[in-house]
Amino acid sequence: MSKVIKGGTIVAADRTYEADILIEGETIAAIGPNLVGDEVIDATDAFIMPGGIDPHTHLQMPFMGTTAAETFESGTMAAISGGTTTVVDFVIPDGPDGSLIAALDAWEGRAKPQVVADYSFHMCIVGWNERIFEEMQAVVGRGVNTFKHFMAYKGALMVNDDEMFASFSRCAALGALPLVHAENGDVVAALQQKFLADGVTGPEGHAFSRPPEVEGEATNRAIMIADAAGVPVYIVHVSCEQSHEAIRRARQKGMRVYGEPLVQHLTLDEGEYFNADWDYAARRVMSPPFRNKAHQDSLWAGLSSGSLQVVATDHCAFTTAQKRMGLGDFTRIPNGTGGLEDRMPVLWTRGVTTGRITPNEFVAATSTNIAQILNIYPQKGAILPGSDADLVVWDPKKTKTISAAGQRSIIDYNVFEGVEVTGLPRYTISRGEIVWKDGQNEAVPGRGKFVARRPFPAV
Amino acid sequence: MSKVIKGGTIVAADRTYEADILIEGETIAAIGPNLVGDEVIDATDAFIMPGGIDPHTHLQMPFMGTTAAETFESGTMAAISGGTTTVVDFVIPDGPDGSLIAALDAWEGRAKPQVVADYSFHMCIVGWNERIFEEMQAVVGRGVNTFKHFMAYKGALMVNDDEMFASFSRCAALGALPLVHAENGDVVAALQQKFLADGVTGPEGHAFSRPPEVEGEATNRAIMIADAAGVPVYIVHVSCEQSHEAIRRARQKGMRVYGEPLVQHLTLDEGEYFNADWDYAARRVMSPPFRNKAHQDSLWAGLSSGSLQVVATDHCAFTTAQKRMGLGDFTRIPNGTGGLEDRMPVLWTRGVTTGRITPNEFVAATSTNIAQILNIYPQKGAILPGSDADLVVWDPKKTKTISAAGQRSIIDYNVFEGVEVTGLPRYTISRGEIVWKDGQNEAVPGRGKFVARRPFPAV
Amino acid sequence: MSKVIKGGTIVAADRTYEADILIEGETIAAIGPNLVGDEVIDATDAFIMPGGIDPHTHLQMPFMGTTAAETFESGTMAAISGGTTTVVDFVIPDGPDGSLIAALDAWEGRAKPQVVADYSFHMCIVGWNERIFEEMQAVVGRGVNTFKHFMAYKGALMVNDDEMFASFSRCAALGALPLVHAENGDVVAALQQKFLADGVTGPEGHAFSRPPEVEGEATNRAIMIADAAGVPVYIVHVSCEQSHEAIRRARQKGMRVYGEPLVQHLTLDEGEYFNADWDYAARRVMSPPFRNKAHQDSLWAGLSSGSLQVVATDHCAFTTAQKRMGLGDFTRIPNGTGGLEDRMPVLWTRGVTTGRITPNEFVAATSTNIAQILNIYPQKGAILPGSDADLVVWDPKKTKTISAAGQRSIIDYNVFEGVEVTGLPRYTISRGEIVWKDGQNEAVPGRGKFVARRPFPAV
Amino acid sequence: MSKVIKGGTIVAADRTYEADILIEGETIAAIGPNLVGDEVIDATDAFIMPGGIDPHTHLQMPFMGTTAAETFESGTMAAISGGTTTVVDFVIPDGPDGSLIAALDAWEGRAKPQVVADYSFHMCIVGWNERIFEEMQAVVGRGVNTFKHFMAYKGALMVNDDEMFASFSRCAALGALPLVHAENGDVVAALQQKFLADGVTGPEGHAFSRPPEVEGEATNRAIMIADAAGVPVYIVHVSCEQSHEAIRRARQKGMRVYGEPLVQHLTLDEGEYFNADWDYAARRVMSPPFRNKAHQDSLWAGLSSGSLQVVATDHCAFTTAQKRMGLGDFTRIPNGTGGLEDRMPVLWTRGVTTGRITPNEFVAATSTNIAQILNIYPQKGAILPGSDADLVVWDPKKTKTISAAGQRSIIDYNVFEGVEVTGLPRYTISRGEIVWKDGQNEAVPGRGKFVARRPFPAV
Ligand SMILES: [Zn+2]
Ligand SMILES: [Zn+2]
Ligand SMILES: [Zn+2]
Ligand SMILES: [Zn+2]
Ligand SMILES: [Zn+2]
Ligand SMILES: [Zn+2]
Ligand SMILES: [Zn+2]
Ligand SMILES: [Zn+2]
Known part of the structure; x- marks a missing residue:
């Protein structure tokens, strides 16, 4: 089942532009206007970033x-x-x-x-x-x-x-x-x-x-x-x-x-x-x-x-x-x-x-x-066809006050306690799977994969 | 009539990778393996760069x-x-x-x-x-x-x-x-x-x-x-x-x-x-x-x-x-x-x-x-689908000795006279047109286009 | 009538040492132990500086x-x-x-x-x-x-x-x-x-x-x-x-x-x-x-x-x-x-x-x-025999709170108002004359002399 | 027997001036014009330096x-x-x-x-x-x-x-x-x-x-x-x-x-x-x-x-x-x-x-x-009354070509071999004794004294 992220503005390291993103399985299949997929992820008024x-x-x-x-x-x-x-x-x-x-x-x-x-x-x-x-x-x-x-x-x-x-x-x-x-x-x-x-x-x-x-x-x-x-x-x-x-x-x-x-x-x-x-x-x-x-x-x-x-x-x-x-x-x-x-x-x-x-x-x-x-580009760190579909739909208007009470971390405090932030994920997508939305984690322990990193050419 | 550059290694600012490039008209239509086009440009053992x-x-x-x-x-x-x-x-x-x-x-x-x-x-x-x-x-x-x-x-x-x-x-x-x-x-x-x-x-x-x-x-x-x-x-x-x-x-x-x-x-x-x-x-x-x-x-x-x-x-x-x-x-x-x-x-x-x-x-x-x-990216300066097909097929083994005698410039000398260079274009492609190959310019005066550059957001 | 400054510690740019200073007329006549002069200026527990x-x-x-x-x-x-x-x-x-x-x-x-x-x-x-x-x-x-x-x-x-x-x-x-x-x-x-x-x-x-x-x-x-x-x-x-x-x-x-x-x-x-x-x-x-x-x-x-x-x-x-x-x-x-x-x-x-x-x-x-x-050394700026007897007997223990009310300047305020200072002149001596002591100026307008400054060797 | 260095220009770290130097025993007794001593050291056209x-x-x-x-x-x-x-x-x-x-x-x-x-x-x-x-x-x-x-x-x-x-x-x-x-x-x-x-x-x-x-x-x-x-x-x-x-x-x-x-x-x-x-x-x-x-x-x-x-x-x-x-x-x-x-x-x-x-x-x-x-000033390093009479009468016109053959060092070579120098000692005086003149050392082994150096105030 494919997914398409629609209505957003892609922010990459090298440029900012408007386009949809089509995800097939775990990877980005296409980037462009008017893409169609089985499931639509709404990125209206949001940035899509690696x-x-x-x-x-x-x-x-x-x-x-x-x-x-x-x-x-x-x-x-x-x-x-x-x-x-x-x-x-x-x-x-x-x-x-x-x-x-x-x-x-x-x-x-x-x-x-x-x-x-x-x-x-x-x-x-x-x-x-x-x-x-x-x-x-x-x-x-x-x-x-x-x-x-x-x-x-x-x-x-x-x-x-x-x-x-x-x-x-x-x-x-x-x-x-x-x-x-x-x-x-x-x-x-x-x-x-x-x-x-x-x-x-x-x-x-x-x-x-x-x-x-x-x-x-x-x-x-x-x-x-x-x-x-x-x-x-x-x-x-x-x-x-x-x-x-x-x-x-x-x-x-x-x-x-x-x-x-x-x-x-x-x-x-x-x-x-x-x-x-x-x-x-x-x-x-x-x-x-x-x-x-x-x-x-x-x-x-x-x-x-x-x-x-x-x-x-x-x-x-x-x-x-x-x-x-x-x-x-x-x-x-x-x-x-x-x-x-x-x-x-x-x-x-x-x-x-x-x-x-x-x-x-x-x-x-x-x-x-x-x-x-770390030599894992563009598998990671990129919004390119073929890259892992690791994406964050970033809502630059969304705000919250950081608090240990509301965090996922199991620690009983937070060094940023009380800091007001503007700009938060609307969705977090990991290898094509929506793992966080609406303040909910929907990820199963053990789903993460090891990312092997090749050596550089020896000096 | 489409063109495809085959057999080369693409060198972009962010990475180096092997892929073919399909050119439709003046722009890059696709980048990937095994692309097919009407005309094949050979990039074997060469780099393809913007x-x-x-x-x-x-x-x-x-x-x-x-x-x-x-x-x-x-x-x-x-x-x-x-x-x-x-x-x-x-x-x-x-x-x-x-x-x-x-x-x-x-x-x-x-x-x-x-x-x-x-x-x-x-x-x-x-x-x-x-x-x-x-x-x-x-x-x-x-x-x-x-x-x-x-x-x-x-x-x-x-x-x-x-x-x-x-x-x-x-x-x-x-x-x-x-x-x-x-x-x-x-x-x-x-x-x-x-x-x-x-x-x-x-x-x-x-x-x-x-x-x-x-x-x-x-x-x-x-x-x-x-x-x-x-x-x-x-x-x-x-x-x-x-x-x-x-x-x-x-x-x-x-x-x-x-x-x-x-x-x-x-x-x-x-x-x-x-x-x-x-x-x-x-x-x-x-x-x-x-x-x-x-x-x-x-x-x-x-x-x-x-x-x-x-x-x-x-x-x-x-x-x-x-x-x-x-x-x-x-x-x-x-x-x-x-x-x-x-x-x-x-x-x-x-x-x-x-x-x-x-x-x-x-x-x-x-x-x-x-x-x-200069705010013309990625129309220029990029190898991305949709970019102008301005490309150079770069042969890193090709050599020459710079000399006024052999230059296209109409000046009667060259400040690099005698410098031996290794790494030269095999082909130069401008908006899909091969304008230089085998030491020959094949371009018609006036073919160049003005590149308008939009302002940045005002400060 | 000679003066001798006794009991102080001379602080020069190059060293600190104990010695008396004998002043004859407008200049320093001698520096050393046990000097004798007509008038004694007490520098006990004080520094003597240019x-x-x-x-x-x-x-x-x-x-x-x-x-x-x-x-x-x-x-x-x-x-x-x-x-x-x-x-x-x-x-x-x-x-x-x-x-x-x-x-x-x-x-x-x-x-x-x-x-x-x-x-x-x-x-x-x-x-x-x-x-x-x-x-x-x-x-x-x-x-x-x-x-x-x-x-x-x-x-x-x-x-x-x-x-x-x-x-x-x-x-x-x-x-x-x-x-x-x-x-x-x-x-x-x-x-x-x-x-x-x-x-x-x-x-x-x-x-x-x-x-x-x-x-x-x-x-x-x-x-x-x-x-x-x-x-x-x-x-x-x-x-x-x-x-x-x-x-x-x-x-x-x-x-x-x-x-x-x-x-x-x-x-x-x-x-x-x-x-x-x-x-x-x-x-x-x-x-x-x-x-x-x-x-x-x-x-x-x-x-x-x-x-x-x-x-x-x-x-x-x-x-x-x-x-x-x-x-x-x-x-x-x-x-x-x-x-x-x-x-x-x-x-x-x-x-x-x-x-x-x-x-x-x-x-x-x-x-x-x-x-x-400024090329007036060692006429000025030095404690050396032959130098002008421009000296300050400096009491490092003396304190005051700076205030426009107590200043000699005729301005109605002081940018250092309220600053407590430790270290003040006990005596100020200008070409052999005590011009300030015990908080009193004893100098006659017009007594100051113009200090001519020779050029440096031309470059 | 006193010595007087006459006719030279004293170069100190802080100034340059003309004066004679009177040496009594091992120390500088006086500096000034027209000094008289038992023995005259000629510093005409020379600098006198510590x-x-x-x-x-x-x-x-x-x-x-x-x-x-x-x-x-x-x-x-x-x-x-x-x-x-x-x-x-x-x-x-x-x-x-x-x-x-x-x-x-x-x-x-x-x-x-x-x-x-x-x-x-x-x-x-x-x-x-x-x-x-x-x-x-x-x-x-x-x-x-x-x-x-x-x-x-x-x-x-x-x-x-x-x-x-x-x-x-x-x-x-x-x-x-x-x-x-x-x-x-x-x-x-x-x-x-x-x-x-x-x-x-x-x-x-x-x-x-x-x-x-x-x-x-x-x-x-x-x-x-x-x-x-x-x-x-x-x-x-x-x-x-x-x-x-x-x-x-x-x-x-x-x-x-x-x-x-x-x-x-x-x-x-x-x-x-x-x-x-x-x-x-x-x-x-x-x-x-x-x-x-x-x-x-x-x-x-x-x-x-x-x-x-x-x-x-x-x-x-x-x-x-x-x-x-x-x-x-x-x-x-x-x-x-x-x-x-x-x-x-x-x-x-x-x-x-x-x-x-x-x-x-x-x-x-x-x-x-x-x-x-090193905390031995002004015993050493100064031309001041009371300082050790360690002085060099420096002839700025005197030249030689450095050579192992002519050196006092017992080493068989010199890293400055062949360097032409302009500016050499006419006399070297150590604690009042002329130890070098006319290219001759006149010093007796063992005449050197240990210079004790006091500590600085502890931090
Ligand atoms: Zn760490
Ligand atoms: Zn660490
Ligand atoms: Zn220019
Ligand atoms: Zn210019
Ligand atoms: Zn000014
Ligand atoms: Zn100014
Ligand atoms: Zn060493
Ligand atoms: Zn060493």
Whole structure:
């Protein structure tokens, strides 16, 4: 049974135009005027955009002694409610000697039966040895062409410069793209101890111990190492001007560097950590922490100028109860916030309606650029004949006030609580199936498919 | 009679893929596998790319007491020989009090019967008065949504800051885009007099009197004025790091600024002006002059990072005889060089085969970005169903040595003389017609059509 | 009769040390331990610093249809009350055709009988013709080696790029230093009309019509013109990051550029213009206007890093009654504020006590660097045997709350009203004479001497 | 017996003036006209400047399996021959667990009997443990207020970020200044292995494996760590724009960062490593390696703008025989070149006579700034009554061609071989004693004194 989306305006990364879209099965069959299908989806007064891709999530992630409460089911349900039809989650091996393949199997085992959106994986490199070197090839063979490296979380996930250079070089040989969480873990650890020693134990200590300079330094270092290894690099959660500056500086020299701001850093500021309510502040604890408005201006300009390319969430959601593990010691607050459900409405509201970015740039940042960088374009990220029919019918007049009470996420709070958004999905369509309409999710757990990603030509 | 291009790899700005292209009449009818048409165009082992657009030409331009020898016929013949299917030429009113409409009529009158490629116009603002203010609206109505301003050529084309602010504000109101030739004309004029007074009369004096700082200053000023007037701005012939830096700095603040390097500045350096042969050096005299290799590196990085968007030629070709008007006084050498025929092969050879830019970035810079910025996308600049069938079948293995002897341009020399290029058109197709194949132009003068360009939404 | 200053700590630009200072007549005779003199000045627990030099004042300046109410007498009385022993005032010819020499005579005529501090002059170039070219040499012969150029005040003081290049070139030949008020006067004038047309008539319109970009642009342009003319340049009242960035960028290329922030811009912000009290806001109207705190951070960093060298006041003080000339039209509010009396205490309080700058950097910025740049070092700006005995005995514990009620200036308000300062002169000594002590001025009008300044070696 | 220097022009960091200098014993007793002394030193047509201070030498340094052939005697003899009267040498503990005090004793033991110039020490931190933490205080007590950290020389001298943060924090508490050799040792080691594996075994591999990015990264990181630890930082041997840019960027934010280019990097370029003569190239092997001319321009501009403050040599001189330890494996070539004898003439010739820096800036960079940063001003680095009579009578007309054959250094070659210099010492005076005149050293080994340096106020 075919479907046709009628009456809408298509917004792609490269242009805006009026046309109908015919969906046959899971794919887009045709785009043009006066198309006919078995079922009509009304897009009058709406934009039709490629479904969002969130390149950075941590669903059910075991971390800091607990496991992120957001499951693959609730997380992907939240995603489709907000117009996101694909998530890319991080697989984390079991310690520096852990097997990559075993971890990949474990992640697939957890994700497959639960997901309602399509999903793909990044692999984390949290140590370095011969087996990891070998397994990287198998991982690429499994459709994972990106490897993440943590420069922070000392004593846990952190790798050092040696290991990064070795892994980046291996990525270059395999046609894979290295990703980096860029904060200087040594200095963060030292500052954490310093602030604890000074009696700063609350969530504000989290922000104090991870200043922008610490992130900018690590970003700069990761870029140099990638350049030396002869491979592009992708910096996750770019939160500040210092990091953005390092990226711009490299790009101005012809280096291939990508930067990913999060919707949280674009819109929320460090003042959140000074809220008198410990729970309120602790729920906002993530790394890097929120920054001030000057940093936000920098990130927005990066999106419009092209020095930053994509917007993600780093969705890694812990309950308030979990956050309270860090009462009396901010270093023990599980790091992470939600955002998957709200990324697109918040970005549209704060970005498009204010004129900071165009609708086309919105599509590029939430979908098309991501698909291109992750090498799944135009299967994903495009409205083209043959592309997966991952679409969002976006009603630019629709409004709501974000609230934990009304969200699909199973977390008991929302960092955007009270934010009024204008611009919301009317329908979310995943591979031809309407998975969200009229405020209802109609998706069956396990319907999501794994999206394999081919390697790039080896360098 | 339909045509089908078979066996090639389509290179678009956003992706590379294998497909056939069906052309019905003047437009692309379909893209996909196994298409059938009346006539088959063989693209085996070739790329199929959108026909090039040169956003900056001066054919038959009256300038500095003579008229550029390259005619609309010979110039567009040169264009299609090199894969360029659309040129955008500059209309220049007759003095600061000249009528814009009269000039537009004159340009159309000259172009229409001669052109073998499609063409469009930019309008120059070389003075400011009530009539110009009024005529700008009519000009926009005639399909010209870009207005060029010269900050140099004192006593001739130059406008001052007052006039630029007024004109830019008018552009903002009309949804038009201001273009700027950015060099500080006062300082250029003073330096010219200084060097002449010092006895420097040869072509090297041209370079000495137009240092990069003079261009960077004017670029910076034009951007500020555009920002104050609330309108984007497009800087033509960005030749140096100083100018590029001003553009980057503005973009990093969220300003909408476009930069256009020329293929000449990307590949030729200032050493050319020190050639002992006066003719050799004088033929390279253009403004801004060629710069050193550090500037070239800056421009290439701009293309890969996105801070510069398009590559043009500023084709404004005078014969050696015309150049000799400046014997004994470099300020009287007619400014301008050719490039229309060689832009794409030279850019491919020096940019793509070296790895500085990707094939997709090549397409973006020579066609797609230009079409988007000039608001004729996807009629031009795209390989999409419904787009004009302006295509180039590009043979990446084909080579030649550039030589005036073998060129279509009617000029008696070529600034790229002796350059070996790899990557040349096998066929050039303009609105469905094969206008160049096997080294032969088969186009009839007058076949080119005017491309009207709608205004942008007014600011 | 000799004097000896005993028990203090000398703070010079290069070092801090304990020593007595012996003054014989008008000069420093000796520096060392255990000096003996006829009169002892007690510096116990105090610093002894070179008397302040304010390189930028406009006393009794005819401007915008009125004359600054602060006279040479009241202004220099205010100066010595705050530790400043030399002021450099701007001579303004009578229109673009006015004689420089006649203006210099007029200024000397006004200043000489009134001044209680030493004084020197800058000459303004407000037009360009053969007589000005010639008179510049005579002006240099009269001990004035600096020429000021206004890029703003269109229709009044403004000169264009042509005139600046010509005058800068003349400065180069004469060994004189060009000074520049850097704001794009064309754009300011256009924005003023725009805001008035939009009904913005109050003092906030003054700030809106002179954004930082307008200043940054002009600074950048002035630097380029100076570079082309082969002469250093000094930018007065650098108020913002944009202007500072242009200066840094030039200095990083080896150009000789000096930048002068004002104590007002270092400490007061744009919020002042939004005060509901028209008088309050209008009293703060000066050009450039106050900026936000990010700009202040930039200026402070410039003082510590050396990219900005001196701190001035641009003291140009109008009464509230005079300010009211601009009721209903902000463009008619006389531009200027006071500051001469408070520069040193405010800079010490906000700069030294906070750790932004060291005491040695304070001395450099308020005195030594100025004397070096203006070529009167070490007659002024130094504590060396043979230097003029211009000294301030500075009590770092002394505090007061700034108030118009208690000031020496004859203006009826003070832009620093209510600011608490820590660090004030205990004694101010001018050429060996104690001119201020115990809150009392003891100086006789006319005692101040003209400080002739020799040219630099011609370029 | 007193001495008087007559007829010269004193060049100090802050001014140039004519005066005689009276020396009583080891110190300057008076400065002024018409001074009388027992012995007259003729300075007619000469400049008198503070004796040079070289803040960075490695005499008799045990390194890379050998010991630098230049001894304290020959090295300081070379120093005084070139106008340098004080050297600051690096003490290196015996491995990461070595005692600082033991090393200091060993260095003093070697230096004391040999030195003909005054000397002081920096202490290297090459590991981190409780004893080092404790000994640092004793080291400061011994007159050493600077601690050097190597970010390169992996497996030998290198410390990691953790150790740097700890040591920098300790410096902050003690009022000491951290120094950093900034190159990413992990990446250097990896690149060395890569080039060796690729068959690049000659000296050019040394340059290839230490690109400017590797230095810039480490500089940026060191600055961030110092900022986090709350202490200024001094970057030794800044050789490139990348490193200089990081320093400028930090200074523009108000951070206290010092940068030290070497005279070699200011004047010699990377082409040296491509000399066909292995010996020639290997003799130039030092870290960082020489860079191209764009980097040289950056360094010179840093000296004139103040973003770089001092010029050193890193004198660490091995014989050709020693260099040959690295035949067939560039990583085994002992790193280091000479320069102590030629620093001042080469800097004067290439800097002052070309107009890049002024004579005052020359004095600042070779002496005064160093003394201030190292906290020995005005005992050293000044021409003031009471200062040590360390002076150089500098003849700006005197010329020679640098040659190993004529040098005091005992090394069998000179990296400046064949360079013609204009500007040489006529006399070098150390604490009142003429130690060099008429091309003769007249100094007795052991005459040099240790210069103790007090700590700064603790942060
Ligand atoms: Zn992370
Ligand atoms: Zn994450
Ligand atoms: Zn032009
Ligand atoms: Zn042109
Ligand atoms: Zn002014
Ligand atoms: Zn002023
Ligand atoms: Zn070193
Ligand atoms: Zn060293």
